[in-house]
Amino acid sequence: MAWLMAASASSPRSSSASVQPVPPYERPALTKGYLFPPDKKPARLPGFHTCVGSGGQRQTAEWYKENGIEVLYEDPVVAFDGKTQTLKTSSGKILKYGSLIISTGCEASRLPEKIGGKLPGVHYIRDVADADSLVSSLGSAKKVLVIGGGYIGMEVAAAACGWNLDTTIVFPEDHIMPRLFTPSLAKKYEDLYQQNGVKFIKGALIDKLEAGSDGRVSSAVLKDGSVVEADTVVVGIGAKPVVGPFEAVGVNREVGGIEVDSLFRTSVPGIFAIGDVAAFPLKMYNRIARVEHVDHARKSAHHCVETLLTSQTKAYDYLPYFYSRVFEYEGSSRKVWWQFYGDNVGETVEVGNFDPKIATFWIDSDSRLKGVFLESGTSEEFSLLPQLAKSQPIIDKSKLQAAASVEDALEIARSSLQSAASV
Numbered sequence: 034m035a036w037l038m039a040a041s042a043s044s045p046r047s048s049s050a051s052v053q054p055v056p057p058y059e060r061p062a063l064t065k066g067y068l069f070p071p072d073k074k075p076a077r078l079p080g081f082h083t084c085v086g087s088g089g090q091r092q093t094a095e096w097y098k099e100n101g102i103e104v105l106y107e108d109p110v111v112a113f114d115g116k117t118q119t120l121k122t123s124s125g126k127i128l129k130y131g132s133l134i135i136s137t138g139c140e141a142s143r144l145p146e147k148i149g150g151k152l153p154g155v156h157y158i159r160d161v162a163d164a165d166s167l168v169s170s171l172g173s174a175k176k177v178l179v180i181g182g183g184y185i186g187m188e189v190a191a192a193a194c195g196w197n198l199d200t201t202i203v204f205p206e207d208h209i210m211p212r213l214f215t216p217s218l219a220k221k222y223e224d225l226y227q228q229n230g231v232k233f234i235k236g237a238l239i240d241k242l243e244a245g246s247d248g249r250v251s252s253a254v255l256k257d258g259s260v261v262e263a264d265t266v267v268v269g270i271g272a273k274p275v276v277g278p279f280e281a282v283g284v285n286r287e288v289g290g291i292e293v294d295s296l297f298r299t300s301v302p303g304i305f306a307i308g309d310v311a312a313f314p315l316k317m318y319n320r321i322a323r324v325e326h327v328d329h330a331r332k333s334a335h336h337c338v339e340t341l342l343t344s345q346t347k348a349y350d351y352l353p354y355f356y357s358r359v360f361e362y363e364g365s366s367r368k369v370w371w372q373f374y375g376d377n378v379g380e381t382v383e384v385g386n387f388d389p390k391i392a393t394f395w396i397d398s399d400s401r402l403k404g405v406f407l408e409s410g411t412s413e414e415f416s417l418l419p420q421l422a423k424s425q426p427i428i429d430k431s432k433l434q435a436a437a438s439v440e441d442a443l444e445i446a447r448s449s450l451q452s453a454a455s456v
Protein backbone atom coordinates (compact mmCIF):
# COMPACT_ATOMS: atom_id res chain seq x y z
CA MET A 34 0.00 0.00 0.00
CA ALA A 35 1.38 3.45 -0.86
CA TRP A 36 1.09 6.22 1.70
CA LEU A 37 1.11 9.87 0.90
CA MET A 38 0.94 12.68 3.38
CA ALA A 39 0.31 16.35 2.78
CA ALA A 40 1.66 18.72 5.41
CA SER A 41 1.57 22.46 5.57
CA ALA A 42 1.66 23.67 9.16
CA SER A 43 5.40 23.65 9.30
CA SER A 44 5.82 25.89 6.31
CA PRO A 45 7.35 29.30 6.89
CA ARG A 46 4.85 32.17 6.87
CA SER A 47 7.27 35.00 6.91
CA SER A 48 9.33 35.98 3.92
CA SER A 49 12.36 36.59 6.09
CA ALA A 50 12.44 33.13 7.49
CA SER A 51 14.96 30.62 6.27
CA VAL A 52 12.95 27.94 7.99
CA GLN A 53 13.03 24.75 5.98
CA PRO A 54 9.81 22.80 5.46
CA VAL A 55 9.88 20.07 8.08
CA PRO A 56 7.95 16.91 8.85
CA PRO A 57 5.34 16.93 11.65
CA TYR A 58 6.46 17.53 15.22
CA GLU A 59 5.11 17.50 18.76
CA ARG A 60 3.32 20.83 19.08
CA PRO A 61 3.20 20.78 22.92
CA ALA A 62 6.92 21.66 22.87
CA LEU A 63 6.12 24.98 21.19
CA THR A 64 4.77 26.59 24.35
CA LYS A 65 7.08 24.70 26.68
CA GLY A 66 10.77 23.91 25.98
CA TYR A 67 10.77 25.87 22.70
CA LEU A 68 10.17 29.13 24.58
CA PHE A 69 13.02 28.74 27.07
CA PRO A 70 15.44 31.69 26.83
CA PRO A 71 18.48 31.05 24.59
CA ASP A 72 20.81 30.42 27.56
CA LYS A 73 18.46 27.80 29.05
CA LYS A 74 18.72 25.10 26.41
CA PRO A 75 15.53 25.66 24.43
CA ALA A 76 14.08 22.68 22.53
CA ARG A 77 14.67 22.82 18.79
CA LEU A 78 13.94 20.54 15.85
CA PRO A 79 14.83 17.84 15.03
CA GLY A 80 14.63 17.07 18.77
CA PHE A 81 10.85 16.84 18.95
CA HIS A 82 9.58 15.38 15.71
CA THR A 83 6.52 13.14 16.07
CA CYS A 84 6.39 10.66 17.95
CA VAL A 85 9.14 11.27 20.51
CA GLY A 86 6.63 12.59 23.06
CA SER A 87 5.20 9.10 23.53
CA GLY A 88 8.57 7.34 23.41
CA GLY A 89 8.03 6.32 19.78
CA GLN A 90 10.39 6.62 16.82
CA ARG A 91 11.46 10.11 15.80
CA GLN A 92 9.78 10.65 12.44
CA THR A 93 12.29 12.74 10.57
CA ALA A 94 12.24 13.27 6.80
CA GLU A 95 14.51 10.19 6.49
CA TRP A 96 12.11 8.12 8.57
CA TYR A 97 9.29 8.85 6.11
CA LYS A 98 11.51 7.95 3.17
CA GLU A 99 12.67 4.73 4.82
CA ASN A 100 9.07 3.79 5.49
CA GLY A 101 7.84 4.44 1.97
CA ILE A 102 5.77 7.51 2.83
CA GLU A 103 5.92 10.39 0.42
CA VAL A 104 5.46 13.74 2.10
CA LEU A 105 4.39 16.81 0.14
CA TYR A 106 5.63 19.93 1.86
CA GLU A 107 4.13 23.39 1.45
CA ASP A 108 1.53 22.08 -0.93
CA PRO A 109 -1.78 21.83 0.94
CA VAL A 110 -4.84 20.12 -0.44
CA VAL A 111 -7.20 22.79 -1.75
CA ALA A 112 -9.93 20.71 -3.38
CA PHE A 113 -11.55 17.36 -2.80
CA ASP A 114 -13.66 15.30 -5.19
CA GLY A 115 -15.26 12.26 -3.61
CA LYS A 116 -16.72 10.98 -6.92
CA THR A 117 -13.37 10.67 -8.67
CA GLN A 118 -11.52 10.02 -5.40
CA THR A 119 -9.05 12.79 -6.11
CA LEU A 120 -7.50 15.67 -4.27
CA LYS A 121 -5.98 18.78 -5.79
CA THR A 122 -3.07 20.54 -4.13
CA SER A 123 -2.25 24.25 -4.26
CA SER A 124 0.48 23.62 -6.83
CA GLY A 125 -2.07 21.86 -9.05
CA LYS A 126 -1.06 18.25 -8.35
CA ILE A 127 -3.90 15.76 -8.61
CA LEU A 128 -3.68 12.97 -6.04
CA LYS A 129 -5.73 9.84 -6.47
CA TYR A 130 -6.61 8.00 -3.28
CA GLY A 131 -7.98 4.61 -2.39
CA SER A 132 -8.44 5.34 1.30
CA LEU A 133 -8.23 8.85 2.70
CA ILE A 134 -7.43 9.81 6.30
CA ILE A 135 -8.18 13.44 7.08
CA SER A 136 -5.96 14.72 9.88
CA THR A 137 -5.93 18.43 9.21
CA GLY A 138 -5.96 19.37 12.90
CA CYS A 139 -6.87 22.84 14.11
CA GLU A 140 -5.81 26.39 13.51
CA ALA A 141 -5.42 29.08 16.15
CA SER A 142 -8.42 31.35 16.59
CA ARG A 143 -7.45 34.91 15.74
CA LEU A 144 -8.56 38.39 16.72
CA PRO A 145 -10.04 40.27 13.75
CA GLU A 146 -7.65 42.44 11.77
CA LYS A 147 -9.89 45.47 12.28
CA ILE A 148 -9.22 45.38 16.03
CA GLY A 149 -5.48 44.93 15.59
CA GLY A 150 -5.31 41.15 15.40
CA LYS A 151 -2.64 41.27 12.69
CA LEU A 152 -0.38 44.02 14.03
CA PRO A 153 3.34 43.29 14.19
CA GLY A 154 4.10 42.05 17.70
CA VAL A 155 0.78 40.17 17.96
CA HIS A 156 1.42 36.43 18.08
CA TYR A 157 -0.54 33.19 17.71
CA ILE A 158 1.10 29.82 18.22
CA ARG A 159 0.36 26.80 16.11
CA ASP A 160 3.61 26.01 14.35
CA VAL A 161 7.36 26.41 14.57
CA ALA A 162 7.35 29.56 12.44
CA ASP A 163 4.89 31.12 14.92
CA ALA A 164 7.06 30.08 17.88
CA ASP A 165 10.22 31.43 16.17
CA SER A 166 8.50 34.73 15.62
CA LEU A 167 7.45 34.86 19.29
CA VAL A 168 10.97 33.96 20.49
CA SER A 169 12.32 36.81 18.38
CA SER A 170 9.81 39.24 19.98
CA LEU A 171 10.56 37.97 23.50
CA GLY A 172 14.24 38.74 22.92
CA SER A 173 13.52 42.47 22.82
CA ALA A 174 10.20 42.61 24.71
CA LYS A 175 9.60 44.80 27.75
CA LYS A 176 5.93 44.22 28.41
CA VAL A 177 4.12 41.05 27.41
CA LEU A 178 0.35 40.77 27.34
CA VAL A 179 -1.15 37.29 27.13
CA ILE A 180 -4.78 37.17 26.00
CA GLY A 181 -6.54 34.04 27.27
CA GLY A 182 -6.32 32.08 30.51
CA GLY A 183 -6.33 28.57 29.01
CA TYR A 184 -3.47 26.20 28.17
CA ILE A 185 -1.66 28.40 25.67
CA GLY A 186 -2.01 31.51 27.82
CA MET A 187 -0.75 29.85 30.98
CA GLU A 188 2.14 28.11 29.26
CA VAL A 189 3.27 31.24 27.43
CA ALA A 190 3.00 33.37 30.60
CA ALA A 191 5.16 30.86 32.48
CA ALA A 192 7.68 30.97 29.63
CA ALA A 193 7.76 34.78 29.74
CA CYS A 194 8.72 34.51 33.44
CA GLY A 195 11.81 32.60 32.32
CA TRP A 196 12.76 35.68 30.28
CA ASN A 197 12.12 37.93 33.33
CA LEU A 198 9.55 39.92 31.41
CA ASP A 199 6.80 42.12 32.79
CA THR A 200 3.82 39.87 32.00
CA THR A 201 0.07 40.38 32.26
CA ILE A 202 -2.69 37.87 31.48
CA VAL A 203 -6.17 39.05 30.58
CA PHE A 204 -9.24 36.83 30.20
CA PRO A 205 -13.02 37.10 30.53
CA GLU A 206 -13.57 34.36 33.13
CA ASP A 207 -13.00 34.70 36.86
CA HIS A 208 -10.15 32.20 37.02
CA ILE A 209 -7.57 30.48 34.82
CA MET A 210 -8.22 27.17 33.01
CA PRO A 211 -11.97 27.63 33.46
CA ARG A 212 -12.94 24.53 31.48
CA LEU A 213 -10.98 22.21 33.77
CA PHE A 214 -9.87 23.81 37.04
CA THR A 215 -12.11 24.47 40.02
CA PRO A 216 -11.84 28.05 41.36
CA SER A 217 -9.88 26.75 44.35
CA LEU A 218 -7.41 24.79 42.23
CA ALA A 219 -6.99 27.74 39.87
CA LYS A 220 -6.15 29.99 42.82
CA LYS A 221 -3.13 27.85 43.76
CA TYR A 222 -1.69 28.25 40.27
CA GLU A 223 -2.61 31.93 40.03
CA ASP A 224 -0.77 32.56 43.32
CA LEU A 225 2.30 30.84 41.94
CA TYR A 226 2.20 32.94 38.76
CA GLN A 227 1.78 36.07 40.88
CA GLN A 228 4.82 35.09 42.98
CA ASN A 229 6.65 35.00 39.65
CA GLY A 230 5.52 38.56 38.95
CA VAL A 231 2.64 37.80 36.55
CA LYS A 232 -0.36 40.16 36.79
CA PHE A 233 -3.93 39.02 36.17
CA ILE A 234 -6.79 41.03 34.72
CA LYS A 235 -9.87 38.86 35.11
CA GLY A 236 -13.39 39.30 33.78
CA ALA A 237 -12.10 41.49 30.96
CA LEU A 238 -12.50 41.47 27.19
CA ILE A 239 -10.29 43.08 24.58
CA ASP A 240 -11.85 45.95 22.67
CA LYS A 241 -8.87 46.56 20.37
CA LEU A 242 -5.12 46.39 20.07
CA GLU A 243 -3.40 49.66 19.15
CA ALA A 244 -0.16 50.35 17.30
CA GLY A 245 2.57 52.78 18.33
CA SER A 246 4.34 55.17 15.98
CA ASP A 247 6.55 52.33 14.71
CA GLY A 248 3.50 50.36 13.59
CA ARG A 249 4.01 47.62 16.20
CA VAL A 250 1.43 46.81 18.83
CA SER A 251 1.85 49.14 21.81
CA SER A 252 -1.26 48.62 23.92
CA ALA A 253 -4.55 46.84 24.37
CA VAL A 254 -7.75 48.69 25.12
CA LEU A 255 -10.19 46.69 27.24
CA LYS A 256 -13.96 46.88 26.90
CA ASP A 257 -14.14 48.92 30.13
CA GLY A 258 -11.89 51.52 28.51
CA SER A 259 -8.75 50.75 30.51
CA VAL A 260 -5.47 50.47 28.63
CA VAL A 261 -2.72 47.87 29.10
CA GLU A 262 0.65 48.70 27.59
CA ALA A 263 2.37 45.86 25.73
CA ASP A 264 5.00 45.55 23.01
CA THR A 265 4.38 41.81 22.64
CA VAL A 266 0.92 40.27 22.66
CA VAL A 267 0.24 36.54 22.59
CA VAL A 268 -3.30 35.50 21.75
CA GLY A 269 -4.36 32.12 23.17
CA ILE A 270 -8.12 32.14 22.70
CA GLY A 271 -8.66 28.62 21.41
CA ALA A 272 -8.49 26.77 18.13
CA LYS A 273 -10.84 25.87 15.28
CA PRO A 274 -10.93 22.55 13.43
CA VAL A 275 -9.61 22.79 9.86
CA VAL A 276 -12.40 21.15 7.88
CA GLY A 277 -12.00 22.86 4.51
CA PRO A 278 -11.81 21.54 1.81
CA PHE A 279 -13.44 18.42 3.27
CA GLU A 280 -16.76 19.91 4.45
CA ALA A 281 -18.69 17.75 2.00
CA VAL A 282 -17.57 14.67 3.93
CA GLY A 283 -19.84 15.72 6.82
CA VAL A 284 -19.28 18.28 9.56
CA ASN A 285 -20.68 18.01 13.06
CA ARG A 286 -22.31 21.38 13.69
CA GLU A 287 -22.34 21.07 17.49
CA VAL A 288 -18.70 20.34 18.28
CA GLY A 289 -17.26 21.27 14.89
CA GLY A 290 -14.95 18.98 12.98
CA ILE A 291 -15.59 16.03 10.73
CA GLU A 292 -18.06 13.52 12.09
CA VAL A 293 -16.87 9.93 12.36
CA ASP A 294 -18.07 6.73 13.98
CA SER A 295 -16.22 4.76 16.64
CA LEU A 296 -13.85 3.38 13.97
CA PHE A 297 -13.08 6.88 12.61
CA ARG A 298 -15.10 6.25 9.42
CA THR A 299 -16.85 9.30 7.99
CA SER A 300 -20.18 8.97 6.22
CA VAL A 301 -18.27 8.48 2.93
CA PRO A 302 -16.89 4.94 2.45
CA GLY A 303 -13.09 4.85 2.41
CA ILE A 304 -12.71 8.26 4.10
CA PHE A 305 -11.61 8.56 7.73
CA ALA A 306 -10.85 11.46 10.07
CA ILE A 307 -8.64 11.45 13.18
CA GLY A 308 -7.01 13.75 15.72
CA ASP A 309 -8.14 17.29 16.52
CA VAL A 310 -10.43 17.49 13.49
CA ALA A 311 -12.48 14.36 14.26
CA ALA A 312 -15.87 14.60 16.01
CA PHE A 313 -16.08 11.09 17.44
CA PRO A 314 -18.25 9.15 19.90
CA LEU A 315 -16.72 9.44 23.36
CA LYS A 316 -18.02 6.05 24.39
CA MET A 317 -17.39 6.33 28.14
CA TYR A 318 -19.54 9.43 28.48
CA ASN A 319 -21.95 8.72 25.65
CA ARG A 320 -21.46 11.97 23.79
CA ILE A 321 -19.87 13.23 20.58
CA ALA A 322 -16.64 15.09 21.26
CA ARG A 323 -13.59 16.59 19.67
CA VAL A 324 -10.41 16.29 21.68
CA GLU A 325 -7.52 18.64 20.96
CA HIS A 326 -4.72 16.72 22.63
CA VAL A 327 -1.76 14.69 21.45
CA ASP A 328 -2.74 11.57 23.34
CA HIS A 329 -5.99 11.34 21.37
CA ALA A 330 -4.19 12.27 18.13
CA ARG A 331 -1.88 9.27 18.59
CA LYS A 332 -4.50 6.82 19.81
CA SER A 333 -7.07 7.77 17.15
CA ALA A 334 -4.39 7.35 14.46
CA HIS A 335 -3.54 3.87 15.73
CA HIS A 336 -7.16 2.85 15.97
CA CYS A 337 -8.01 4.16 12.51
CA VAL A 338 -5.05 2.49 10.80
CA GLU A 339 -5.81 -0.77 12.58
CA THR A 340 -9.37 -0.53 11.26
CA LEU A 341 -8.07 0.14 7.79
CA LEU A 342 -5.52 -2.67 7.72
CA THR A 343 -7.28 -5.36 9.68
CA SER A 344 -10.86 -6.43 10.13
CA GLN A 345 -11.07 -4.94 13.62
CA THR A 346 -14.49 -3.70 14.66
CA LYS A 347 -13.64 -2.73 18.23
CA ALA A 348 -15.10 0.68 19.08
CA TYR A 349 -12.65 3.40 20.11
CA ASP A 350 -13.01 3.85 23.85
CA TYR A 351 -11.06 6.95 24.78
CA LEU A 352 -10.37 8.11 28.29
CA PRO A 353 -9.85 11.89 28.23
CA TYR A 354 -6.39 12.89 29.45
CA PHE A 355 -4.88 16.35 29.77
CA TYR A 356 -1.54 17.50 31.07
CA SER A 357 0.68 20.50 31.28
CA ARG A 358 4.26 21.17 32.37
CA VAL A 359 5.57 24.67 32.95
CA PHE A 360 8.30 26.60 34.79
CA GLU A 361 10.71 23.84 33.77
CA TYR A 362 13.56 26.07 32.61
CA GLU A 363 16.87 25.95 34.48
CA GLY A 364 16.84 28.16 37.56
CA SER A 365 13.07 28.04 38.01
CA SER A 366 12.23 28.00 41.70
CA ARG A 367 9.23 25.72 41.23
CA LYS A 368 8.31 23.32 38.43
CA VAL A 369 4.70 22.54 37.64
CA TRP A 370 3.56 19.24 36.18
CA TRP A 371 -0.02 18.10 36.34
CA GLN A 372 -2.20 15.42 34.77
CA PHE A 373 -5.95 14.99 34.65
CA TYR A 374 -7.92 11.91 33.58
CA GLY A 375 -11.65 11.46 33.14
CA ASP A 376 -14.56 13.86 33.28
CA ASN A 377 -14.70 16.94 35.48
CA VAL A 378 -18.33 16.57 36.51
CA GLY A 379 -19.96 16.40 39.95
CA GLU A 380 -18.76 17.59 43.32
CA THR A 381 -15.07 18.01 44.06
CA VAL A 382 -12.79 17.10 46.93
CA GLU A 383 -9.43 18.84 46.98
CA VAL A 384 -6.55 17.42 49.01
CA GLY A 385 -3.09 18.88 49.57
CA ASN A 386 -1.58 22.32 49.86
CA PHE A 387 0.29 22.61 46.53
CA ASP A 388 3.59 22.18 48.31
CA PRO A 389 4.21 20.73 45.82
CA LYS A 390 1.34 18.24 45.53
CA ILE A 391 -2.37 18.82 45.20
CA ALA A 392 -5.13 16.48 44.01
CA THR A 393 -8.73 17.10 43.05
CA PHE A 394 -11.32 14.33 42.79
CA TRP A 395 -14.60 14.78 40.89
CA ILE A 396 -17.39 12.59 42.32
CA ASP A 397 -20.89 12.25 40.90
CA SER A 398 -24.20 11.95 42.78
CA ASP A 399 -23.85 8.13 42.84
CA SER A 400 -20.51 8.54 44.69
CA ARG A 401 -18.60 7.42 41.59
CA LEU A 402 -15.20 8.89 40.98
CA LYS A 403 -15.44 10.53 37.55
CA GLY A 404 -12.24 12.51 37.22
CA VAL A 405 -8.96 13.00 39.03
CA PHE A 406 -6.29 15.69 38.87
CA LEU A 407 -2.81 15.49 40.35
CA GLU A 408 0.01 18.01 40.53
CA SER A 409 3.63 16.93 41.03
CA GLY A 410 2.88 13.24 41.50
CA THR A 411 5.40 10.43 41.25
CA SER A 412 5.20 8.30 38.11
CA GLU A 413 3.55 5.56 40.16
CA GLU A 414 0.92 8.01 41.43
CA PHE A 415 0.29 9.39 37.95
CA SER A 416 -0.16 5.86 36.64
CA LEU A 417 -3.00 5.32 39.12
CA LEU A 418 -5.07 8.16 37.65
CA PRO A 419 -6.18 6.46 34.41
CA GLN A 420 -7.11 3.31 36.32
CA LEU A 421 -9.31 5.37 38.63
CA ALA A 422 -10.95 7.42 35.88
CA LYS A 423 -11.57 4.35 33.75
CA SER A 424 -13.02 2.18 36.56
CA GLN A 425 -15.02 4.99 38.18
CA PRO A 426 -15.11 3.24 41.58
CA ILE A 427 -17.56 4.14 44.33
CA ILE A 428 -15.58 6.26 46.72
CA ASP A 429 -16.17 7.34 50.30
CA LYS A 430 -16.19 11.12 49.98
CA SER A 431 -15.94 11.77 53.72
CA LYS A 432 -12.82 9.58 53.94
CA LEU A 433 -11.26 11.52 51.08
CA GLN A 434 -12.14 14.82 52.72
CA ALA A 435 -10.44 13.65 55.91
CA ALA A 436 -7.27 12.51 54.12
CA ALA A 437 -4.19 14.00 55.75
CA SER A 438 -2.17 14.18 52.54
CA VAL A 439 -2.35 13.62 48.80
CA GLU A 440 -0.62 10.27 49.32
CA ASP A 441 -3.35 9.24 51.80
CA ALA A 442 -6.09 10.37 49.44
CA LEU A 443 -4.61 8.39 46.56
CA GLU A 444 -4.36 5.35 48.83
CA ILE A 445 -8.06 5.71 49.70
CA ALA A 446 -8.84 5.93 45.99
CA ARG A 447 -6.64 2.92 45.25
CA SER A 448 -8.41 0.83 47.88
CA SER A 449 -11.82 1.81 46.47
CA LEU A 450 -10.54 0.43 43.20
CA GLN A 451 -9.56 -2.82 44.88
CA SER A 452 -12.87 -3.16 46.69
CA ALA A 453 -14.73 -2.51 43.42
CA ALA A 454 -12.71 -5.32 41.80
CA SER A 455 -13.44 -7.76 44.61
CA VAL A 456 -17.25 -7.24 44.49
Ligand SMILES: Cc1cc2nc3c(=O)[nH]c(=O)nc-3n(C[C@H](O)[C@H](O)[C@H](O)COP(=O)(O)OP(=O)(O)OC[C@H]3O[C@@H](n4cnc5c(N)ncnc54)[C@H](O)[C@@H]3O)c2cc1C
Binds near residue numbers: 041059063139158358
Ligand atom coordinates in the same frame (compact mmCIF):
# COMPACT_ATOMS: atom_id res chain seq x y z
C1 LIG B 1 1.20 25.51 21.05
C2 LIG B 1 0.47 24.23 21.31
C3 LIG B 1 0.66 23.58 22.52
C4 LIG B 1 -0.01 22.39 22.77
N1 LIG B 1 0.21 21.76 23.97
C5 LIG B 1 -0.38 20.58 24.20
C6 LIG B 1 -0.13 19.87 25.41
O1 LIG B 1 0.60 20.32 26.29
N2 LIG B 1 -0.71 18.65 25.57
C7 LIG B 1 -1.52 18.11 24.62
O2 LIG B 1 -2.02 17.02 24.82
N3 LIG B 1 -1.78 18.77 23.47
C8 LIG B 1 -1.25 19.98 23.24
N4 LIG B 1 -1.51 20.64 22.07
C9 LIG B 1 -2.47 20.07 21.12
C10 LIG B 1 -1.80 19.07 20.19
O3 LIG B 1 -0.66 19.61 19.63
C11 LIG B 1 -2.81 18.67 19.12
O4 LIG B 1 -3.87 18.00 19.75
C12 LIG B 1 -2.18 17.76 18.06
O5 LIG B 1 -1.17 18.43 17.36
C13 LIG B 1 -3.26 17.29 17.10
O6 LIG B 1 -2.68 16.53 16.09
P1 LIG B 1 -3.37 16.46 14.65
O7 LIG B 1 -2.48 15.60 13.84
O8 LIG B 1 -4.79 16.13 14.79
O9 LIG B 1 -3.32 17.96 14.10
P2 LIG B 1 -2.09 18.91 13.81
O10 LIG B 1 -0.94 18.63 14.69
O11 LIG B 1 -2.64 20.30 13.82
O12 LIG B 1 -1.67 18.54 12.33
C14 LIG B 1 -2.48 18.84 11.23
C15 LIG B 1 -1.65 18.83 9.98
O13 LIG B 1 -2.48 18.90 8.83
C16 LIG B 1 -1.99 19.91 7.96
N5 LIG B 1 -3.06 20.43 7.12
C17 LIG B 1 -4.10 21.23 7.44
N6 LIG B 1 -4.84 21.50 6.37
C18 LIG B 1 -4.26 20.86 5.33
C19 LIG B 1 -4.56 20.75 3.97
N7 LIG B 1 -5.62 21.34 3.40
N8 LIG B 1 -3.74 20.00 3.20
C20 LIG B 1 -2.67 19.36 3.73
N9 LIG B 1 -2.33 19.43 5.03
C21 LIG B 1 -3.13 20.18 5.81
C22 LIG B 1 -1.45 20.93 8.92
O14 LIG B 1 -0.63 21.81 8.23
C23 LIG B 1 -0.72 20.01 9.89
O15 LIG B 1 0.51 19.62 9.38
C24 LIG B 1 -0.87 21.85 21.80
C25 LIG B 1 -1.07 22.52 20.58
C26 LIG B 1 -0.40 23.70 20.34
C27 LIG B 1 -0.62 24.42 19.03
